Each structure stands twice: as structure tokens, then as C-alpha cells.
Amino acid sequence: xxxxxxxxxxxxxxxxxxxxxxxxxxxxxxxxxxxxxxxxxxxxxxxxxxxxxxxxxxxxxxxxxxxxxxxxxxxxxxxxxxxxxxxxxxxxxxxxxxxxxxxxxxxxxxxxxxxxxxxxxxxxxxxxxxxxxxxxxxxxxxxxxxxxxxxxxxxxxxxxxxxxxxxxxxxxxxxxxxxxxxxxxxxxxxxxxxxxxxxxxxxxxxxxxxxxxxxxxxxxxxxxxxxxxxxxxxxxxxxxxxxxxxxxxxxxxxxxxxxxxxxxxxxxxxxxxxxxxxxxxxxxxxxxxxxxxxxxxx
Numbered sequence: 568x569x570x571x572x573x574x575x576x577x578x579x580x581x582x583x584x585x586x587x588x589x590x591x592x593x594x595x596x597x598x599x600x601x602x603x604x605x606x607x608x609x610x611x612x613x614x615x616x617x618x619x620x621x622x623x624x625x626x627x628x629x630x631x632x633x634x635x636x637x638x639x640x641x642x643x644x645x646x647x648x649x650x651x652x653x654x655x656x657x658x659x660x661x662x663x664x665x666x667x668x669x670x671x672x673x674x675x676x677x678x679x680x681x682x683x684x685x686x687x688x689x690x691x692x693x694x695x696x697x698x699x700x701x702x703x704x705x706x707x708x709x710x711x712x713x714x715x716x717x718x719x720x721x722x723x724x725x726x727x728x729x730x731x732x733x734x735x736x737x738x739x740x741x742x743x744x745x746x747x748x749x750x751x752x753x754x755x756x757x758x759x760x761x762x763x764x765x766x767x768x769x770x771x772x773x774x775x776x777x778x779x780x781x782x783x784x785x786x787x788x789x790x791x792x793x794x795x796x797x798x799x800x801x802x803x804x805x806x807x808x809x810x811x812x813x814x815x816x817x818x819x820x821x822x823x824x825x826x827x828x829x830x831x832x833x834x835x836x837x838x839x840x841x842x843x844x845x846x847x848x849x850x851x852x853x854x855x856x857x858x859x860x861x862x863x864x865x
Contacts, residue, residue, distance in 0.1 A: 594712050595760050596640050597769045597779075598843055602712040603639035604783040605847025606854065609792075614858045624701035635708060637775055642709040656682035656706070657713050658734060659806050660722035663814055671724045672731065679719065683710050683802045683853075690857040711853065714802060715846035717817050717838070718756045720809035727823075735759070735817065739824045758827065759817065762843075763835035783847070790844035797852045805849065812838060 594602070610618065622635050630648060632638035642653065659678035662671040686707040689695050713719045722731035723738070732738045735755035742751050742758070750768065752758040761768060766782060769775055793799075816838050820831045827835070 594716050594843070595762070595768050596637075596643075596775075597766045597782075598716070598760065598762055598839075599639035599643075599709060599712045600636050600769065600775050600779045601766070601783050601786060601843050602715070602846040602850060603636045603708055604779045605787060605844060606708075606711075606850035607635050608783065608787075609848065609851035610854060611859075614855055617858050618704065618854065621697065621701040621704045624697050625705070632705075636779060638705050639708045639712060641705040653682075653706075656710060658719040659714075660731070660734065661720070661806075661810055662731070663721050663723045663810075663818075665723070666725050668724050668726065668729060672722070674722075679710050679714055680802045680806050683707060683714070686710070687853060687857045691860055707853070707857070708850070711802075711850040712843075712846050714805050714809060715842040715849075716759060717809040717813035717842070718759055720806045721813040723813075723818060735813075738818075740821070741824065741826045755817065755821070759835065759839065762839050763827070763832050765836040765839055786840055786844050786847075790841050792844075792848045796845075796848045797855065799849055800853055800856055802853075809842075812842075 607615065607618070618635050622633065622638055626633040630641060630644035632641055632644075642657070646654065655675060655677055656679055659674050659680055660672075661674040664671050686703040689703040690700055690707070718734040721734060723735070724731050728737055733756075736757075738755035739753060740755055740758055742753075745751055750761075752761055767778075769778060816834060820834070821827055
């Protein structure tokens with residue numbers, strides 16, 4: 568049976584809801600790999616061995632990833648290859664209505680919080696075949712990172728955008744061209760995805776092996792793991808945390824169509840570094856829980 572046959576139920580569900588999904592990106596490749604590396608470095612040996620084993624199950628499937636760290640970009644890569652059925656899983660979109668519009672859409676039920684729960688349940692189920700566990704491991708690897716990008720947990724409604732700004736994707740910003748001619752974000756969501764210039768935009772391949780490890784160590788040094796992080800396992804609370812940050816930080820001090828000021832960039836980078844670190848610590852914790860659930864949860 569092929570991978571697509573194993574995933575047919577997921578595809579059918581996703582196709583039913585795709586027409587209503589807001590388009591969205593995620594942390595860029597650098598952000599996702601940093602979160603994954605921080606998590607991987609914290610795993611207990613037996614958990615890391617199981618992660619490595621399941622990553623290998625799909626290592627020869629396109630898009631090809633043979634390690635947990637670059638596999639954090641797998642969900643974005645399958646979208647690039649045309650698998651758009653899971654777009655809803657990348658975000659939650661509770662409304663932010665600062666201008667008091669009389670009607671706004673509620674958040675969709677089958678969102679990123681729901682999908683993370685499905686991934687954990689799949690990994691904990693002893694009867695689930697390895698190919699499906701391997702797929703859901705890659706889902707979890709990506710989505711915990713996404714949930715810590717504040718603009719993946721909000722949809723801002725205004726009179727200009729009565730259907731919402733799709734997590735900042737329709738909130739234009741202006742940035743100068745890069746000296747190397749590389750990609751320059753033109754909206755607020757993409758600006759935060761690119762870590763507001765805090766880290767370079769790395770692609771998959773061998774570059775991550777040379778750079779991500781040292782970058783992750785720097786992040787862990789500047790943002791140590793909070794006490795009790797191993798018990799911080801509620802993705803709904805993580806989403807609420809991101810929602811508050813989006814309102815209190817992301818949308819403050821910047822105008823639509825404007826240039827991010829140095830002060831705004833500094834605030835953004837500080838929040839982004841903290842979110843990348845917390846995403847990594849929490850990803851490690853939820854993986855430990857998924858592969859080694861407490862006896863009462865079995």
C-alpha cells in the first residue's frame with residue numbers, strides 16, 4: 568500500500584474543508600529547524616531512538632527528509648508539491664475585532680490545536696501502523712513550531728478587511744531590498760515567519776547541519792527552559808498565549824503599509840527568540856509524553 572493510500576482518510580477530510588481555509592505560511596525553514604533542534608537535543612535516549620526510527624520510515628518518500636530537524640519543514644513542503652488538503656492544520660484563527668465589526672467568523676474547530684491532539688493520540692496508540700505514526704510525527708514536529716508563531720493564532724478584522732487579515736497575510740509592510748537579492752517579505756505574517764531578520768533564511772540540505780546546532784545552543788543560552796516546562800502540555804493554552812502576543816506586540820507600533828521601525832524590530836526579535844525556544848522545549852515535552860505516557864494515560 569502506498570503512502571497516499573494510507574493517508575486517504577486524511578485527504579478526504581481535508582478536501583472537504585479546504586475551500587474555507589485561510590492561506591498561511593509558518594516559521595520559515597530556519598525557525599522550524601531551530602525549534603526542532605532544541606527539542607531533539609532535550610529528548611531522552613529512548614525517545615530519540617524512536618523518533619529516529621519513525622523518521623526513517625518515510626525517508627525515501629517525496630519530499631525526502633531523513634532527520635527530525637529538517638523534517639520539521641515537511642508539512643510546508645507537501646503544500647509546495649500540491650498537497651493543500653491539510654492547510655487548516657497549520658493555524659487557529661480566533662477573531663480579533665478592534666474596530667467592533669458587527670459580525671466576524673468564529674475559529675474553525677478542526678484547527679492546529681485539534682491536529683496536535685490527533686498527532687499525540689496517534690503516536691500513543693499501540694495499534695497504529697508505523698507509516699501513520701511516522702506521518703503524524705512529522706505533523707507534530709511542524710505544528711508545535713507553527714503554534715508558537717503568534718500570527719498562527721489570530722485573525723484581525725477591520726472595516727478595510729471585513730473578512731479578516733488571515734493572520735497578518737493581508738497586512739502589508741515595506742522593507743528595503745536585500746543586498747543579495749533574496750526574498751523580502753511584503754506582509755506582516757511573512758516578516759514574522761522570517762524571524763524579523765534575527766536569523767538567516769536557511770534551506771534544507773546540508774546547510775542546517777553546519778549552522779542550526781550552534782544557533783540552537785545560542786537560543787537555549789539566551790532563553791533557558793522555564794521550570795516545570797515538561798508538564799506544559801496544553802496546546803490550547805499555547806494558542807491563547809500566541810493570541811495575546813499578537814494583540815499586545817505584533818499589531819502594536821506598526822501601520823499597514825508601513826516600514827517596521829528599529830524599535831519594532833527589536834521587540835519582534837525578542838519575542839520571536841523566546842517563542843522559538845519555548846516551542847522547542849514544549850515539543851520535546853510533548854514527544855516524551857507521546858512516547859512515554861504516564862501509566863494512567865495508557
